[in-house]
Amino acid sequence: MDALDTLPDEEFLRLDRQICFSLHAAARAFNGVYREALKDLGLTYPQYLVMLVLWEHGELPVKGIGERLRLDSGTLSPLLKRLEAAGYVERRRSAEDERSVTARVTAEGAALRERALGVPRRIAAATGLDLADIADLRERLGILSERLDGADPAALRPSCG
Protein backbone atom coordinates (compact mmCIF):
# COMPACT_ATOMS: atom_id res chain seq x y z
CA MET A 1 0.00 0.00 0.00
CA ASP A 2 1.58 3.20 -1.23
CA ALA A 3 1.04 6.57 0.39
CA LEU A 4 -0.03 7.79 -3.04
CA ASP A 5 -3.14 5.68 -2.83
CA THR A 6 -4.30 7.20 0.44
CA LEU A 7 -4.10 10.82 -0.65
CA PRO A 8 -7.34 12.47 -1.80
CA ASP A 9 -7.51 13.69 -5.40
CA GLU A 10 -7.95 17.29 -4.30
CA GLU A 11 -4.76 17.26 -2.32
CA PHE A 12 -3.04 15.61 -5.20
CA LEU A 13 -4.01 18.29 -7.67
CA ARG A 14 -2.44 20.90 -5.42
CA LEU A 15 0.69 18.82 -5.12
CA ASP A 16 0.80 18.39 -8.88
CA ARG A 17 0.73 22.13 -9.33
CA GLN A 18 3.90 22.20 -7.27
CA ILE A 19 5.82 19.32 -8.77
CA CYS A 20 5.06 19.89 -12.41
CA PHE A 21 5.63 23.60 -12.00
CA SER A 22 8.97 22.90 -10.29
CA LEU A 23 10.27 20.79 -13.10
CA HIS A 24 8.99 23.09 -15.79
CA ALA A 25 10.47 26.10 -14.04
CA ALA A 26 13.79 24.37 -13.38
CA ALA A 27 14.14 23.41 -17.02
CA ARG A 28 13.46 26.97 -18.10
CA ALA A 29 15.80 28.36 -15.45
CA PHE A 30 18.57 26.09 -16.74
CA ASN A 31 17.77 27.20 -20.23
CA GLY A 32 18.09 30.78 -19.05
CA VAL A 33 21.55 30.46 -17.51
CA TYR A 34 22.82 28.51 -20.51
CA ARG A 35 21.38 31.17 -22.78
CA GLU A 36 23.39 33.77 -20.91
CA ALA A 37 26.54 31.65 -20.76
CA LEU A 38 26.35 30.76 -24.46
CA LYS A 39 25.45 34.22 -25.72
CA ASP A 40 29.06 35.05 -26.62
CA LEU A 41 29.45 31.80 -28.51
CA GLY A 42 26.34 32.50 -30.53
CA LEU A 43 24.82 29.17 -29.53
CA THR A 44 21.43 28.27 -28.12
CA TYR A 45 21.15 25.62 -25.46
CA PRO A 46 19.98 22.85 -27.85
CA GLN A 47 22.67 23.87 -30.34
CA TYR A 48 25.22 23.55 -27.54
CA LEU A 49 23.93 20.04 -26.80
CA VAL A 50 24.43 19.10 -30.43
CA MET A 51 27.92 20.61 -30.47
CA LEU A 52 28.80 18.66 -27.31
CA VAL A 53 28.07 15.31 -28.95
CA LEU A 54 29.77 16.41 -32.16
CA TRP A 55 32.89 17.56 -30.29
CA GLU A 56 32.92 14.15 -28.68
CA HIS A 57 32.58 12.18 -31.92
CA GLY A 58 33.95 14.48 -34.61
CA GLU A 59 31.20 13.53 -36.99
CA LEU A 60 27.87 11.77 -36.73
CA PRO A 61 24.87 11.05 -38.94
CA VAL A 62 21.72 13.00 -38.08
CA LYS A 63 20.27 9.75 -36.83
CA GLY A 64 23.23 9.27 -34.46
CA ILE A 65 22.78 12.73 -32.97
CA GLY A 66 19.08 12.06 -32.59
CA GLU A 67 19.68 8.83 -30.73
CA ARG A 68 22.06 10.45 -28.30
CA LEU A 69 19.87 13.47 -27.61
CA ARG A 70 16.46 11.85 -28.16
CA LEU A 71 15.61 14.37 -30.84
CA ASP A 72 14.03 13.71 -34.22
CA SER A 73 14.80 15.12 -37.65
CA GLY A 74 12.01 17.65 -37.31
CA THR A 75 14.07 19.34 -34.62
CA LEU A 76 17.56 18.52 -35.85
CA SER A 77 17.32 19.34 -39.54
CA PRO A 78 16.67 23.06 -39.13
CA LEU A 79 18.99 23.24 -36.09
CA LEU A 80 21.88 21.72 -38.06
CA LYS A 81 21.19 24.08 -40.93
CA ARG A 82 21.60 26.98 -38.54
CA LEU A 83 24.83 25.52 -37.17
CA GLU A 84 26.03 25.12 -40.75
CA ALA A 85 25.07 28.70 -41.58
CA ALA A 86 27.07 29.78 -38.51
CA GLY A 87 30.05 27.87 -39.90
CA TYR A 88 30.43 25.43 -37.02
CA VAL A 89 29.24 22.34 -38.84
CA GLU A 90 29.37 20.82 -42.29
CA ARG A 91 26.65 18.53 -43.66
CA ARG A 92 27.05 16.12 -46.51
CA ARG A 93 25.18 13.09 -47.81
CA SER A 94 26.91 9.86 -47.07
CA ALA A 95 28.44 8.10 -50.09
CA GLU A 96 27.64 4.60 -48.84
CA ASP A 97 24.05 5.42 -47.96
CA GLU A 98 22.49 8.28 -49.83
CA ARG A 99 19.68 8.50 -47.29
CA SER A 100 22.05 9.45 -44.52
CA VAL A 101 23.48 12.92 -43.86
CA THR A 102 26.65 13.27 -41.81
CA ALA A 103 27.30 16.34 -39.68
CA ARG A 104 30.96 17.16 -39.16
CA VAL A 105 32.63 19.78 -36.98
CA THR A 106 34.47 22.41 -39.04
CA ALA A 107 37.76 24.02 -37.98
CA GLU A 108 35.72 26.96 -36.76
CA GLY A 109 33.53 24.57 -34.80
CA ALA A 110 36.58 22.95 -33.24
CA ALA A 111 37.90 26.38 -32.27
CA LEU A 112 34.57 27.13 -30.64
CA ARG A 113 35.15 24.21 -28.30
CA GLU A 114 38.08 26.01 -26.69
CA ARG A 115 35.84 28.96 -25.93
CA ALA A 116 33.19 26.63 -24.52
CA LEU A 117 35.49 24.91 -22.05
CA GLY A 118 34.70 27.40 -19.31
CA VAL A 119 30.91 27.17 -19.68
CA PRO A 120 30.16 24.06 -17.57
CA ARG A 121 32.13 25.38 -14.62
CA ARG A 122 30.26 28.67 -14.64
CA ILE A 123 26.92 26.86 -14.87
CA ALA A 124 27.90 24.55 -12.04
CA ALA A 125 28.84 27.55 -9.92
CA ALA A 126 25.44 29.11 -10.62
CA THR A 127 23.64 26.00 -9.38
CA GLY A 128 25.38 26.28 -6.04
CA LEU A 129 25.71 22.52 -5.98
CA ASP A 130 28.92 20.57 -5.46
CA LEU A 131 30.06 17.76 -7.70
CA ALA A 132 28.35 15.04 -5.67
CA ASP A 133 25.00 16.86 -5.70
CA ILE A 134 25.25 17.40 -9.43
CA ALA A 135 26.07 13.76 -10.06
CA ASP A 136 23.19 12.72 -7.82
CA LEU A 137 20.72 15.00 -9.58
CA ARG A 138 21.91 13.76 -12.96
CA GLU A 139 21.41 10.19 -11.80
CA ARG A 140 17.89 10.82 -10.53
CA LEU A 141 16.84 12.70 -13.64
CA GLY A 142 18.28 9.99 -15.84
CA ILE A 143 16.26 7.30 -14.08
CA LEU A 144 13.18 9.50 -14.22
CA SER A 145 13.53 10.09 -17.95
CA GLU A 146 13.90 6.41 -18.63
CA ARG A 147 10.80 5.57 -16.67
CA LEU A 148 8.75 8.33 -18.26
CA ASP A 149 9.92 7.56 -21.79
CA GLY A 150 9.08 3.94 -21.18
CA ALA A 151 5.71 4.62 -19.56
CA ASP A 152 2.74 2.75 -20.95
CA PRO A 153 0.61 5.35 -22.79
CA ALA A 154 -2.54 3.42 -21.94
CA ALA A 155 -1.80 3.74 -18.21
CA LEU A 156 -1.91 7.52 -18.62
CA ARG A 157 -5.44 7.60 -20.05
CA PRO A 158 -8.46 8.41 -17.89
CA SER A 159 -9.85 4.92 -17.64
CA CYS A 160 -6.73 3.58 -16.02
CA GLY A 161 -6.03 5.69 -12.99
Place this chain on the structure above:
Amino acid sequence: MDALDTLPDEEFLRLDRQICFSLHAAARAFNGVYREALKDLGLTYPQYLVMLVLWEHGELPVKGIGERLRLDSGTLSPLLKRLEAAGYVERRRSAEDERSVTARVTAEGAALRERALGVPRRIAAATGLDLADIADLRERLGILSERLDGADPAALRPSCG
Protein backbone atom coordinates in the same frame (compact mmCIF):
# COMPACT_ATOMS: atom_id res chain seq x y z
CA MET B 1 38.58 24.20 -1.93
CA ASP B 2 35.74 22.72 -3.89
CA ALA B 3 36.06 19.54 -5.92
CA LEU B 4 34.78 21.59 -8.88
CA ASP B 5 37.98 23.58 -8.88
CA THR B 6 40.23 20.54 -9.16
CA LEU B 7 38.54 19.01 -12.20
CA PRO B 8 40.12 19.68 -15.60
CA ASP B 9 38.01 21.56 -18.15
CA GLU B 10 38.00 18.61 -20.53
CA GLU B 11 36.48 16.31 -17.95
CA PHE B 12 33.99 18.98 -17.09
CA LEU B 13 32.76 19.34 -20.65
CA ARG B 14 31.98 15.63 -20.76
CA LEU B 15 30.16 15.88 -17.44
CA ASP B 16 28.20 18.84 -18.72
CA ARG B 17 27.03 16.84 -21.68
CA GLN B 18 25.54 14.44 -19.15
CA ILE B 19 23.96 16.84 -16.69
CA CYS B 20 22.49 19.32 -19.11
CA PHE B 21 21.26 16.54 -21.33
CA SER B 22 19.67 14.84 -18.31
CA LEU B 23 17.69 17.87 -17.32
CA HIS B 24 16.68 18.70 -20.85
CA ALA B 25 15.62 15.12 -21.48
CA ALA B 26 13.75 14.87 -18.17
CA ALA B 27 11.81 18.02 -18.91
CA ARG B 28 10.83 16.72 -22.34
CA ALA B 29 9.97 13.30 -20.92
CA PHE B 30 7.67 14.94 -18.39
CA ASN B 31 6.16 16.99 -21.15
CA GLY B 32 5.57 13.77 -23.04
CA VAL B 33 3.68 11.94 -20.31
CA TYR B 34 1.59 15.02 -19.54
CA ARG B 35 0.84 15.37 -23.24
CA GLU B 36 -0.50 11.85 -23.23
CA ALA B 37 -2.39 12.24 -19.95
CA LEU B 38 -3.94 15.55 -21.03
CA LYS B 39 -4.82 14.51 -24.56
CA ASP B 40 -8.42 13.69 -23.65
CA LEU B 41 -8.87 17.02 -21.91
CA GLY B 42 -7.62 18.88 -24.97
CA LEU B 43 -4.97 20.66 -22.91
CA THR B 44 -1.26 21.09 -23.44
CA TYR B 45 1.08 20.90 -20.48
CA PRO B 46 1.53 24.69 -20.16
CA GLN B 47 -2.23 25.16 -20.56
CA TYR B 48 -2.72 22.66 -17.75
CA LEU B 49 -0.34 24.65 -15.56
CA VAL B 50 -2.39 27.78 -16.20
CA MET B 51 -5.64 25.93 -15.46
CA LEU B 52 -4.16 24.62 -12.20
CA VAL B 53 -3.51 28.13 -10.88
CA LEU B 54 -6.86 29.34 -12.18
CA TRP B 55 -8.70 26.44 -10.53
CA GLU B 56 -6.96 27.41 -7.32
CA HIS B 57 -7.83 31.11 -7.51
CA GLY B 58 -10.98 31.26 -9.61
CA GLU B 59 -9.74 34.32 -11.43
CA LEU B 60 -6.43 36.10 -11.81
CA PRO B 61 -4.99 38.96 -13.84
CA VAL B 62 -2.54 37.91 -16.56
CA LYS B 63 0.18 39.43 -14.43
CA GLY B 64 -0.81 37.23 -11.46
CA ILE B 65 -0.64 34.09 -13.57
CA GLY B 66 2.71 35.18 -14.88
CA GLU B 67 4.10 35.71 -11.40
CA ARG B 68 3.01 32.29 -10.25
CA LEU B 69 4.31 30.46 -13.31
CA ARG B 70 7.21 32.77 -14.18
CA LEU B 71 5.80 33.36 -17.63
CA ASP B 72 5.46 36.67 -19.47
CA SER B 73 2.68 38.10 -21.57
CA GLY B 74 4.40 36.98 -24.75
CA THR B 75 3.71 33.41 -23.71
CA LEU B 76 0.47 33.91 -21.80
CA SER B 77 -1.50 36.15 -24.15
CA PRO B 78 -1.79 33.66 -27.01
CA LEU B 79 -2.10 30.73 -24.59
CA LEU B 80 -5.04 32.36 -22.80
CA LYS B 81 -6.65 33.15 -26.14
CA ARG B 82 -6.52 29.46 -26.98
CA LEU B 83 -7.99 28.54 -23.59
CA GLU B 84 -10.72 31.10 -24.24
CA ALA B 85 -11.36 29.68 -27.70
CA ALA B 86 -11.67 26.24 -26.08
CA GLY B 87 -14.28 27.69 -23.72
CA TYR B 88 -12.41 27.03 -20.49
CA VAL B 89 -11.54 30.63 -19.68
CA GLU B 90 -13.04 34.08 -20.01
CA ARG B 91 -10.94 37.21 -20.38
CA ARG B 92 -12.06 40.74 -19.68
CA ARG B 93 -10.40 44.09 -19.05
CA SER B 94 -10.51 45.14 -15.44
CA ALA B 95 -12.83 48.06 -14.68
CA GLU B 96 -10.57 49.54 -11.99
CA ASP B 97 -7.44 49.33 -14.10
CA GLU B 98 -7.95 49.33 -17.83
CA ARG B 99 -4.41 48.05 -18.38
CA SER B 100 -5.15 44.80 -16.62
CA VAL B 101 -6.93 41.76 -18.09
CA THR B 102 -8.51 39.21 -15.78
CA ALA B 103 -8.79 35.54 -16.72
CA ARG B 104 -11.69 33.67 -15.14
CA VAL B 105 -12.61 30.00 -15.20
CA THR B 106 -15.89 29.35 -17.02
CA ALA B 107 -18.43 26.71 -16.01
CA GLU B 108 -16.95 24.49 -18.67
CA GLY B 109 -13.50 25.16 -17.24
CA ALA B 110 -14.70 24.24 -13.77
CA ALA B 111 -16.20 21.02 -15.13
CA LEU B 112 -12.86 20.21 -16.72
CA ARG B 113 -11.28 20.20 -13.29
CA GLU B 114 -13.28 17.12 -12.33
CA ARG B 115 -11.90 15.30 -15.33
CA ALA B 116 -8.37 16.43 -14.43
CA LEU B 117 -8.47 15.09 -10.88
CA GLY B 118 -7.05 11.74 -11.90
CA VAL B 119 -4.15 13.15 -13.90
CA PRO B 120 -1.58 13.77 -11.13
CA ARG B 121 -1.98 10.26 -9.75
CA ARG B 122 -1.35 8.70 -13.15
CA ILE B 123 1.70 10.89 -13.70
CA ALA B 124 3.03 10.03 -10.25
CA ALA B 125 2.58 6.34 -11.00
CA ALA B 126 4.54 6.76 -14.24
CA THR B 127 7.46 8.32 -12.38
CA GLY B 128 7.75 5.24 -10.20
CA LEU B 129 8.54 7.49 -7.26
CA ASP B 130 6.76 7.49 -3.92
CA LEU B 131 5.40 10.59 -2.27
CA ALA B 132 8.59 11.30 -0.30
CA ASP B 133 10.78 11.05 -3.41
CA ILE B 134 8.47 13.37 -5.31
CA ALA B 135 8.45 15.91 -2.51
CA ASP B 136 12.23 15.70 -2.29
CA LEU B 137 12.68 16.20 -6.01
CA ARG B 138 10.28 19.11 -5.97
CA GLU B 139 12.25 20.67 -3.12
CA ARG B 140 15.59 20.30 -4.89
CA LEU B 141 14.29 21.63 -8.18
CA GLY B 142 12.69 24.56 -6.42
CA ILE B 143 15.95 25.53 -4.76
CA LEU B 144 17.79 25.06 -8.05
CA SER B 145 15.36 27.30 -9.94
CA GLU B 146 15.69 30.02 -7.36
CA ARG B 147 19.46 29.95 -7.53
CA LEU B 148 19.51 29.90 -11.32
CA ASP B 149 16.91 32.64 -11.70
CA GLY B 150 18.87 34.74 -9.24
CA ALA B 151 22.26 34.03 -10.79
CA ASP B 152 24.41 37.02 -11.61
CA PRO B 153 24.47 37.28 -15.42
CA ALA B 154 27.98 38.72 -15.32
CA ALA B 155 29.26 35.62 -13.53
CA LEU B 156 28.12 33.54 -16.50
CA ARG B 157 30.17 35.47 -19.05
CA PRO B 158 33.56 34.20 -20.29
CA SER B 159 35.72 36.66 -18.38
CA CYS B 160 34.46 35.48 -15.05
CA GLY B 161 34.98 31.79 -14.77
Place this chain on the structure above:
DNA sequence: CGCCATTTAGTTGTGCACAACTGAATAGTG
Protein backbone atom coordinates in the same frame (compact mmCIF):
# COMPACT_ATOMS: atom_id res chain seq x y z
C1' DC C 1 14.88 -9.25 -61.02
C1' DG C 2 10.65 -6.80 -59.47
C1' DC C 3 8.02 -5.37 -55.71
C1' DC C 4 7.18 -3.71 -51.19
C1' DA C 5 8.36 -2.55 -46.43
C1' DT C 6 11.67 0.01 -43.92
C1' DT C 7 14.92 3.52 -43.08
C1' DT C 8 16.52 8.27 -43.25
C1' DA C 9 16.12 13.35 -43.82
C1' DG C 10 13.45 16.82 -44.63
C1' DT C 11 8.96 19.69 -44.61
C1' DT C 12 4.75 21.58 -42.66
C1' DG C 13 1.86 23.07 -39.06
C1' DT C 14 0.92 23.94 -34.08
C1' DG C 15 2.24 25.44 -29.68
C1' DC C 16 5.56 27.22 -26.18
C1' DA C 17 9.57 30.43 -24.54
C1' DC C 18 11.57 34.58 -24.72
C1' DA C 19 13.55 39.05 -26.40
C1' DA C 20 12.33 43.36 -28.12
C1' DC C 21 9.05 46.30 -29.04
C1' DT C 22 4.29 48.95 -29.12
C1' DG C 23 0.43 51.34 -27.18
C1' DA C 24 -2.60 52.45 -23.73
C1' DA C 25 -3.46 53.42 -18.84
C1' DT C 26 -1.81 54.70 -14.49
C1' DA C 27 1.31 56.62 -10.91
C1' DG C 28 4.49 59.82 -9.43
C1' DT C 29 6.87 64.30 -9.46
C1' DG C 30 7.68 69.11 -9.90
Place this chain on the structure above:
DNA sequence: CACTATTCAGTTGTGCACAACTAAATGGCG
Protein backbone atom coordinates in the same frame (compact mmCIF):
# COMPACT_ATOMS: atom_id res chain seq x y z
C1' DC D 1 -2.18 70.41 -13.38
C1' DA D 2 1.34 68.99 -16.85
C1' DC D 3 4.91 65.94 -17.79
C1' DT D 4 7.43 61.89 -17.33
C1' DA D 5 8.23 57.20 -15.81
C1' DT D 6 6.25 52.93 -14.99
C1' DT D 7 3.04 49.22 -15.54
C1' DC D 8 0.44 46.03 -18.19
C1' DA D 9 -1.10 43.36 -22.12
C1' DG D 10 -0.33 42.44 -26.62
C1' DT D 11 2.47 41.79 -31.07
C1' DT D 12 6.39 40.33 -33.82
C1' DG D 13 10.23 37.51 -34.82
C1' DT D 14 13.35 33.60 -33.76
C1' DG D 15 14.18 29.10 -32.21
C1' DC D 16 12.87 24.56 -30.20
C1' DA D 17 9.66 20.24 -29.72
C1' DC D 18 6.84 17.19 -31.76
C1' DA D 19 3.20 15.07 -34.75
C1' DA D 20 2.16 13.94 -39.30
C1' DC D 21 3.57 13.72 -43.55
C1' DT D 22 6.69 13.40 -48.04
C1' DA D 23 10.42 11.70 -50.89
C1' DA D 24 14.28 9.16 -51.83
C1' DA D 25 17.25 5.25 -50.97
C1' DT D 26 17.88 0.77 -49.23
C1' DG D 27 16.97 -4.08 -47.91
C1' DG D 28 14.50 -8.24 -48.14
C1' DC D 29 11.48 -11.55 -50.19
C1' DG D 30 9.01 -14.09 -53.55
